[in-house]
Amino acid sequence: MDLSWMAWTTPVAIFFVVLVCLITAMGIWEYFQPGGGPRVGWLRFETTRGDRLFLSILSAGFINLGWIRWTDQSLWWALALSIIWAVFIYRKC
Amino acid sequence: MNKTWNNKAWWMVVPVVLLVAFSAIIPLMTVVNYAFQDTFGNNEFYWVGIEWFEDLMESDRFFDALQRNILFSCIILAIEVPLGIMIALSLPKSGWKVNVYLVLMALPLLIPWNVVGTIWQVFSRTDIGLLGNTLVSLGFDYNYTRDVLDAWITIVAMDVWHWTSLVVLLSYSGLVAIPEAYFQAARIDGASKWATFRYIQLPKMRGVLTIAILLRFMDSFKIYTEPMVLTGGGPGNSTTFMSIDLVKMAIGQFDLGPAAAMSLVYFMIILLICYAFFTVVTNMDKAETKTGGAS
Amino acid sequence: MSQIGFSLKPKRAFAWSGLVPVVYIIFLMIPLYWLLNTSFKTNQEILGAFTLWPKNFTWDNYLTIFTEPVWRAGYINSITYVVLNTLISLVVALPAAYAFSRYNFLGDKHLFFWLLTNRMAPSAVFVLPFFQLYSSVGLIDTHIAVAIAHTLFNLPLAVWILEGFMSGIPREVDETAYIDGYSFPKFFVRIFMPLIKSGIGVAAFFCFMFSWVELLIARTLTITEAKPISAVLTRTVTGEGVDWGLIAAAGILTIVPGALVIYFVRNYIAKGFALGRV
Incomplete structure (x- = not known):
């Protein structure tokens, strides 16, 4: 089967590998500690570990897009900001 | 309902996951790849970094389409939801008439979307259409292919025609589920019609209405076929919604990279809304089971 | 009891x-009447005189469709992939919905969410590489390709609807059957499926509906052999000198x-919507 049309590149491959690793890690964590530690935080609805991971990845995407729109700086800053934001989500949501 | 913990249940879900993943994840991965590359055909790609995202974020084209999408969704929600509730309230609760009404009302839902566009094209063109011709001969300056406002009115009317029935059917099923005892109690208390609606019917319909609103929002947010057939995105770009723009870019101009970048941003917005949808619905289910499962 | 409306002062x-x-x-x-009206007119009448009902009533437009193989094939193609899709969706969704309604398992909530996102996402997002994807597995321009592609939004929907109906059946039913010595497949087909048959009807209705009305994916995946009727229709629109009657x-x-x-599912419609899971 010819897969050249998928046009894989290293950075995108790394991105997806990291994503798969994250999901697998969450799966293993969930397997040993089921339930996902639900709690009601800053967002006012119940979130589990998985929700928090999803929210941080999604908001990282939006932070990067906003960065592209409103600044001309390097995207690494946006990444740093996303990580700070992710930590915030993990602790407060 | 208390469910048991059983990881073997995964085996029953695997076929679904495989089938959906085939059509969802592989294309999505490909789209991410395209979004960072340029191509001149023949499967030859060149890495361009975030150029397409810069183009997308710094031009107004995407944000204009996004604004149009949001405006459209808000307009049709503001019309379809109250109208749907009103019609559902006025339907009798039983009898042969209801069946006839429901069947007739469900009809637009089963018409292929491009045929819906065609129907409204045939209906509102000024040369051959009943609506267009009548309006023009009444002296209105109506032409949905030239006037922006007319185009919008026609598209909104088309969507109301197409989808209000969904809100009606959902609200109606919510209404039928209310036990008669509630109405008797209201009658004994001498409650006004408005009071009955406000304090009995509306709260009982909350569940189905939330779903109706969210579904109509999602579906209007991804609208493509009907306006594509009716106006083709025109006049100018005034009815070019995001899906239309996307398909224009991808298939019309074969700009795979920019189209892929736009797909991703579009998909992220959808994920965000979908997450809100899912959270609201699951919390609603939870609240229902806590109060004793009033389904 | 007499017929009581929702109003308090009937x-x-x-x-x-x-x-x-x-x-x-x-x-x-x-608008439907106008379409019907137009379909019985000749093109001269459609473009020439503005008439509220056909003056020169004609069956020609319908005759053209029934005699031209392209149109007939379009119908058969559409119905073939819609039926295939409905069957695949139901067969695959039934056990999955059972799993979701009866058990908790690793990542069930997130899995369900992911499935739903596919129902909500615009086809335009996925459709970009669809042609290459289905070409690479040699399925392009076949009915099964469209049927599989449509499971993208119909499977999540079917699982969602069926899960709602199944949650309404008490667990005791399952347990009693197992005690009586039923194996799982036997229990599922003999006892459980008859209990949720209205749910299966509703799910089938919606799978049919969304597969039937969809155009973008169906058009992308077909060339000639499996071209759906709605795509045949658009090809005509782009031709010079639009044949409105046709x-x-x-x-x-x-x-x-x-x-x-x-008409066939009229009694289930209200019931199905009652679950609100469209």
Whole structure:
């Protein structure tokens, strides 16, 4: 089967590998500690570990897009900001 | 309902996951790849970094389409939801008439979307259409292919025609589920019609209405076929919604990279809304089971 | 018990509120009437004189459709992949919905969310590489390709609807059956499926509906062999000198299968919507 049309590149491959690793890690964590530690935080609805991971990845995407729109700086800053934001989500949501 | 913990249940879900993943994840991965590359055909790609995202974020084209999408969704929600509730309230609760009404009302839902566009094209063109011709001969300056406002009115009317029935059917099923005892109690208390609606019917319909609103929002947010057939995105770009723009870019101009970048941003917005949808619905289910499962 | 409306004062309010659905249905029917009207006219009449009903009544448009193989094939193609899709969706969704309604398992909530996102996402997002994807597995221009592609949004929907119906069946039913010595497949087919048959009907209705009305994916995945009727219709629109009568007749004919399906499931419609899981 010819897969050249998928046009894989290293950075995108790394991105997806990291994503798969994250999901697998969450799966293993969930397997040993089921339930996902639900709690009601800053967002006012119940979130589990998985929700928090999803929210941080999604908001990282939006932070990067906003960065592209409103600044001309390097995207690494946006990444740093996303990580700070992710930590915030993990602790407060 | 208390469910048991059983990881073997995964085996029953695997076929679904495989089938959906085939059509969802592989294309999505490909789209991410395209979004960072340029191509001149023949499967030859060149890495361009975030150029397409810069183009997308710094031009107004995407944000204009996004604004149009949001405006459209808000307009049709503001019309379809109250109208749907009103019609559902006025339907009798039983009898042969209801069946006839429901069947007739469900009809637009089963018409292929491009045929819906065609129907409204045939209906509102000024040369051959009943609506267009009548309006023009009444002296209105109506032409949905030239006037922006007319185009919008026609598209909104088309969507109301197409989808209000969904809100009606959902609200109606919510209404039928209310036990008669509630109405008797209201009658004994001498409650006004408005009071009955406000304090009995509306709260009982909350569940189905939330779903109706969210579904109509999602579906209007991804609208493509009907306006594509009716106006083709025109006049100018005034009815070019995001899906239309996307398909224009991808298939019309074969700009795979920019189209892929736009797909991703579009998909992220959808994920965000979908997450809100899912959270609201699951919390609603939870609240229902806590109060004793009033389904 | 006599017929009781939602209004509290049936006598006075009834006359007014009874009119609302009638007015709404008239609003729904006018564009449809106009399509029907156009389909019975000759092209000279459509473009020339503005008439509220056909002056020169003609069956020609319909005859053209029934005699030309492209149109007929379009119908058969559409119905083939829609039926295939409905069958695949139901067969695969039934056990999955059972799993979701009866068990908690690793990542079930997130899995369900992911499935739903596919129902909500615009096809335009995925459709970009669809042609290459289905070409690479050699399925392009086949009915099964469209049927599989449509499971993208129909499977999540079917799982969602069926899960709702199954959650309404008490667990005791399952447990009693197992105690009586039923194996799981036997229990599922003999006892459980008859219990949720209205749910299966509703799920089938919606799978049919969304597969039937979809155009973008179906058009992308087909060239000639499996081209759906709605795609045949658009090809005509782009031709020079639009044949409005023919388009109208074809449009009317695409409405017929939908109308038939609604007629058959009319008693389930309200029930299915009652779960609100569309």
